[in-house]
Amino acid sequence: MSEYYLAENNEQTGPFTIEQxxxxxxxxxxxxxxxxxxxxxxxxxxxxxxDLFKTTPPPLPPSNTEKNTPTTKPKTKGVAEKLTEQKRKTVAAKEVKLSGKILxxxxxxxxxxxPIFAFKGFKAISLKNQYEELRFSSSRQLEDVKRSIVDLIPEDEKWDSQGYFWSVDIPAGSISGSGTREWNYDRILYWYGRKIxxxxxxxxxxxxxxxLILFIGRYLFLGGKKGVNWVSENSKEKA
Structure with missing residues (x-):
């Protein structure tokens, strides 16, 4: 398809397609x-x-009322100005569409x-259901469930001196690595269940x-002088 350049007001613009x-x-x-x-x-x-210049009927003559009413001739836009405005609207529409995709x-x-952040929460709910069914039994399955509940706690928090997950407050330093502990399983399940x-x-x-990363990165790494920047710069040049 041919592309045309225009000479208007001693300025060259284009190229433009016939459709434009x-x-x-x-x-x-x-x-x-x-x-x-x-x-x-x-x-x-x-x-x-x-074909762009086919003859069309002239406008209807003004009525008597309109003849007596002073009118001012509207300012018409040049071809280049209209096409530039059309380009700005097209680019703006693309920017809106791109922003929607980024959102x-x-x-x-x-x-x-x-699911990554809520993983322990879902696991705590599953263990709670099992614990409620087996808590008054003395089966080995109950011990496995208790062990899984304790495993919800990160290793660096299991010997927390505040003893938040213990049934009885025990002074700091009174428990050694090989000492016995009584865990408050209900408290553990409640704490990690809230992660959901x-x-x-x-x-x-x-x-x-x-x-923010996608939106800002769009201009830093992919945009260059396209998009809104293009519209802004061309608006300044026309002004």
Whole structure:
């Protein structure tokens, strides 16, 4: 498809496709040039563009009331200005669409991170159900469940001097590595069961961080002078 350059107000603009020139309402006397033309030529003399200037009926004459009403001639936009405005709208629409995609991707990342943060919470609920069924028995299965409950606690917290997970407060230093301990299994299950709701906050944080990284990275690494930057710079040049 041919692309045309326009000469208007001693300025060269383009290239533009025929479809873009249709939307820009090019004038028949506008000088145009494309590859294959020896020199600038009026648009009406180019065969490909002659369909743009088909004769249309003149506007209806004004009524008597309108004749007596003073009017001011509206300022018309040049072809280049119309096409530039059209480009700005197209780029802005693409930016809105891209921002929507980034928001969706960020939401999916946040949702995907939730099971990671809530893993111990789901495990605590499963163990709680097993513990409730076996707590008054003396089976080996109960001992395995208790061991799994204690394993929810990270190793560096199992000998916490405050003894939060112990049934009885024991002074710091009174328990050795090989001493006996009585764990408060209900308290452990309650504490780690809350991670199901606490994980929501972490997932929201991940979603916000992902959105900022994707949105800012779009301009730092992929955008260059495209998108909103292009619109801003072209607006300044036209002003």
């Amino acid at each position: 020139l249709k939307k820009g309402e090019i004038a028949p006397e506008t000088l145009v040039w494309k590859e294959g033309l020896a020199d600038w030529t009026e648009a009406r003399n180019v065969k490909e563009l002659q 969706i991707y960020s939401l999916l990342i946040g949702i995907a991170s939730y 709701t606490g994980a929501i906050g972490y997932s929201i944080g991940v979603m916000i961080a992902a959105f």
